[in-house]
Amino acid sequence: MKRWSRFLLVCVVVLCGFAVAPQSAVAHGLIAGGSQVLEVQVGEYPLRIEAVVPTGAPTQLTLKVLPLQALPATAQLTVVAAQRDIAYRSEPYIARLEAGQPLIAVFDIAITAVGNWDLELSYALEGAPAGFVAIPVTVVPVTTPPLTIPLFVGFGLLALTLAVSILWINAPSWVRTVNGYAFVVVLSAVSVLAGISAWPNVQLEDKTQTQPRTALPYLTMRTSVQRDATHPHLVLDLFDGSTGLPADDLVLHHQALMHLIVVNADNTQFLHLHPARIAPGQYHVSLRNVPAGQYELAVEVERINSGSQVLRAAFTVPDEPTNPIATRVPEWLQDQVQTTVGAYRVDITTQGPLRAATANVINVAVFQDDQPVAALDYWLGMLGHMLIRSQDGGVFGHVHAASTMNNDFQPVSASGHQVSFVYNFPYPDTYTIWVQLQVRGEVLTVPLKVTVSP
Amino acid sequence: MKHRRVVFVVWLWIWAYCCVACAATPAIQVESNAYRVQAELERVGLGKRPVVLTITTLTGAPVTGAQVEILPIMEQHGMLSPPVILQETAPGVYTHPELDLTMSGEWQLKLAITRAEVRSELILPVIIE
Numbered sequence: 001m002k003r004w005s006r007f008l009l010v011c012v013v014v015l016c017g018f019a020v021a022p023q024s025a026v027a028h029g030l031i032a033g034g035s036q037v038l039e040v041q042v043g044e045y046p047l048r049i050e051a052v053v054p055t056g057a058p059t060q061l062t063l064k065v066l067p068l069q070a071l072p073a074t075a076q077l078t079v080v081a082a083q084r085d086i087a088y089r090s091e092p093y094i095a096r097l098e099a100g101q102p103l104i105a106v107f108d109i110a111i112t113a114v115g116n117w118d119l120e121l122s123y124a125l126e127g128a129p130a131g132f133v134a135i136p137v138t139v140v141p142v143t144t145p146p147l148t149i150p151l152f153v154g155f156g157l158l159a160l161t162l163a164v165s166i167l168w169i170n171a172p173s174w175v176r177t178v179n180g181y182a183f184v185v186v187l188s189a190v191s192v193l194a195g196i197s198a199w200p201n202v203q204l205e206d207k208t209q210t211q212p213r214t215a216l217p218y219l220t221m222r223t224s225v226q227r228d229a230t231h232p233h234l235v236l237d238l239f240d241g242s243t244g245l246p247a248d249d250l251v252l253h254h255q256a257l258m259h260l261i262v263v264n265a266d267n268t269q270f271l272h273l274h275p276a277r278i279a280p281g282q283y284h285v286s287l288r289n290v291p292a293g294q295y296e297l298a299v300e301v302e303r304i305n306s307g308s309q310v311l312r313a314a315f316t317v318p319d320e321p322t323n324p325i326a327t328r329v330p331e332w333l334q335d336q337v338q339t340t341v342g343a344y345r346v347d348i349t350t351q352g353p354l355r356a357a358t359a360n361v362i363n364v365a366v367f368q369d370d371q372p373v374a375a376l377d378y379w380l381g382m383l384g385h386m387l388i389r390s391q392d393g394g395v396f397g398h399v400h401a402a403s404t405m406n407n408d409f410q411p412v413s414a415s416g417h418q419v420s421f422v423y424n425f426p427y428p429d430t431y432t433i434w435v436q437l438q439v440r441g442e443v444l445t446v447p448l449k450v451t452v453s454p
Numbered sequence: 455m456k457h458r459r460v461v462f463v464v465w466l467w468i469w470a471y472c473c474v475a476c477a478a479t480p481a482i483q484v485e486s487n488a489y490r491v492q493a494e495l496e497r498v499g500l501g502k503r504p505v506v507l508t509i510t511t512l513t514g515a516p517v518t519g520a521q522v523e524i525l526p527i528m529e530q531h532g533m534l535s536p537p538v539i540l541q542e543t544a545p546g547v548y549t550h551p552e553l554d555l556t557m558s559g560e561w562q563l564k565l566a567i568t569r570a571e572v573r574s575e576l577i578l579p580v581i582i583e
Contacts, residue, residue: 184463191467308532359525359537402535404500404556422534 037409039256039380041273041285042123043131045069049121050409051135056142057114063107063135064409065121068441070100073125079107080120082134084280088112114141133276136248136257147197154190161186216249216306217241221299223313231288232317236260236299238281246281253302255380255407258283259398261298261387262290267432268329269295270447272387292317298396310396330432330447341444344368348435354452356428362386364401364435365418366444372417378406379438384419391430399423411441425452486576489517489567495553498583502552505538509546509567516546520569524578526555527562558582 035052045067052062065077075097081090095105111117119135161183168175218241225232236258238247250257256274260283263270269291275283294316302308331337336349345367354360364384366373376383384401401419406412425431435446482493490512495505505524509517519542526535535555540548555561563578 187464188467359534361536398532400531400533402533402554402556405531420536422536424534 035409036252037255037407038135038252039068039274040133040135040276042121042133042276044286044288045071045131046274047121047133048409049135051119051137053137053139054111055140057111057139059111059139061109061111061119061137061139063109063119063121065095065097065105065107066102066409067097070102071097071125073099075099075123075125075130076127077105077121077123079109081109081111082118082120083113084116084118086113086115111139114139131276132278134278136250136277145197147193151190151193151197154186154193157186158183158190216303218309219247219301219303219311221311221313223297223315225287225315225317227319231286232290232319234260234275234285234287234297234315236275236283236285238283238301238311247303248280249304250277250301251304253300253308254382254400257301259300259380260285261300261396261398262295263297263389263432264293264295267389267447267449269293270328270387270434270445272385272434272436272445287317290317292319296393300398312396328445328447330449333433333448333450337448339446341446342442344373344439344444345370346435346437346444346446348446348448354425354450356425356452356454359422359424360452362421362423362433362435363418364421364437364446366437366439367417368439373439374417375413375415375439376417376419377438377441378408378412378414379436379443381405381407383414383437384421385436386421386423387434387436388423388425389432390427391432395426395429395431397423428452428454482578482580484565484576484578485512486574488512488574489576490514491565491567491576491578493563493578493580495580497580500556500558500582502554504549504551505540505553507540507548507565509548517567517569518542518545520548520567522548523566523568524550524553525564525566526553527564528557528559529562530559531557533557555580555582 035050037048037050039046039048046069048066048068050064054061061081063079067075077095077097079093082088090110093107093109095107097103097105109119115138117137117139119137120132121135122132123130161179164171164175164179165183171179220239220241222237222239224235224237226235227233238250239245240247253259257277258275260273260275261271262273271290273285275285278284294314296312296314299311299313300308301311331339333348333350335352336347338345338347340346347365347367349363351361366376379385382400382405383403386397386399386401388395388397388399399421401421403414403419406414419437421435429452431450431452433448433450435448437444484491488511490510492508493505494508496503507522509520509522511517522540522542523537524540525537528535538550538553540550543549559582561580561582563580565576565578567574567576
């Protein structure tokens with residue numbers, strides 16, 4: 001009898017182990033259920049924002065805001081939670097960030113119902129409005145996977161049969177017999193259910209997904225430059241390619257809802273920004289320090305369940321700004337080049353001449369005072385980014401360093417001073433590439449020109 | 455006697471369950487119209503790892519003297535990893551000590567086999583956990 005009981009116990013433990021073993025999951029960018037980190041240019045300053053979005057309601061949502069650049073004055077941050085579906089707006093949540101200090105503002109926001117919310121974050125510097133972003137958040141209801149209740153009932157029955165066999169030692173023989181058969185039947189059922197739930201290729205209905213699973217069509221974009229009292233702004237309106245409706249279903253793509261790359265005709269001006277969403281389908285970025293002239297832009301976004309896409313356009317900045325950004329002329333990269341960015345020396349090497357339709361490796365190493373830096377920061381989830389544009393304008397590329405990913409909210413570094421980029425230049429041409437790395441919180445941008453041979 | 459039967463049936467169930475669980479991770483093997491390739495590499499963990507390819511013809515003869523290159527492609531995140539050229543360590547066996555797979559998810563190892571100036575390409579799908 002003892003052996004029988006021990007055997008039952010082992011069976012239950014083994015099955016519990018199978019049932020609770022971690023399953024693989026794919027997570028990429030949706031602001032719903034768990035921690036989501038994004039970077040966004042709000043007014044003149046880049047902010048790093050984490051939204052910890054629980055499922056179900058009423059509940060509490062935690063929003064953390066970290067300025068990536070020292071603020072020139074004490075900032076008052078205000079967050080209003082607005083539910084888009086029913087035009088509900090919460091009372092404002094207010095926090096203050098002192099000037100010049102890398103502090104994090106934390107908001108615990110009451111979410112009263114499931115659905116689509118905008119977290120309207122605005123800040124003022126010395127009392128004057130300085131920036132606004134509406135962060136889209138979807139709160140989904142708590143649902144139980146279809147096999148959970150049957151599995152728990154099965155485990156309960158297994159425990160019951162185990163208890164009967166252990167505690168009722170002098171049970172009549174018919175009880176023992178019934179108990180034994182019940183155990184086998186329930187164990188069989190639980191085994192099948194656990195197997196189905198653990199089997200990687202079995203897709204059961206997932207009621208936690210509120211969004212469509214089919215891929216969405218292409219986007220169209222209107223680009224306009226608007227001017228307020230002090231400086232021009234770039235406004236980007238996204239529309240669904242099939243319906244013409246505002247497209248407001250972007251999800252995080254490498255820690256931003258939108259990556260905006262701006263270059264001028266001779267590639268001497270380069271910006272990699274993350275515009276703020278200010279209304280459904282509408283994004284905004286300041287052009288305060290951008291010199292007058294003609295520019296090309298590439299917008300990299302990802303619609304939900306649809307993969308990423310790149311939209312390209314041109315615009316003109318009409319006015320001369322008061323404080324233009326420094327011009328940095330691209331250097332030529334043959335097999336190697338050394339360049340200086342601020343306090344750092346950046347060495348870039350290739351393994352021989354770059355060739356089209358070949359996987360070319362470009363190695364980047366960072367030094368300070370002729371010593372390798374101890375670590376590189378994760379920026380936008382990766383240890384390095386490389387933007388590429390062909391001379392004829394036909395190619396726009398965004399390459400990530402061959403490294404691990406990290407999506408933590410707090411700044412994270414990885415030991416080492418070099419990364420590699422691998423890119424298959426589609427055809428021979430002269431390309432301009434911008435290598436971007438972050439070291440000790442500072443983003444280093446190195447523009448280079450390369451000739452890609454046949 | 456009845457208990458022994460019950461125990462036997464339960465053991466059968468657990469044995470079958472374990473067999474199914476193990477069968478869920480099949481060996482990586484692909485075939486083109488010229489080659490059969492079997493790959494051995496660690497599929498748990500990120501970073502550099504050795505890779506061993508056994509390449510034979512469709513009749514089972516080892517493929518010797520070929521140049522074998524792997525380009526790892528991570529389509530899910532739009533990223534390439536540095537390509538590696540494998541060394542032949544035994545007839546039909548090609549190895550490299552440092553194939554760099556830096557992310558979890560589905561990788562496609564684009565395999566190029568060049569022999570007698572004829573280049574063949576195959577894709578080895580690998581899921582890294």
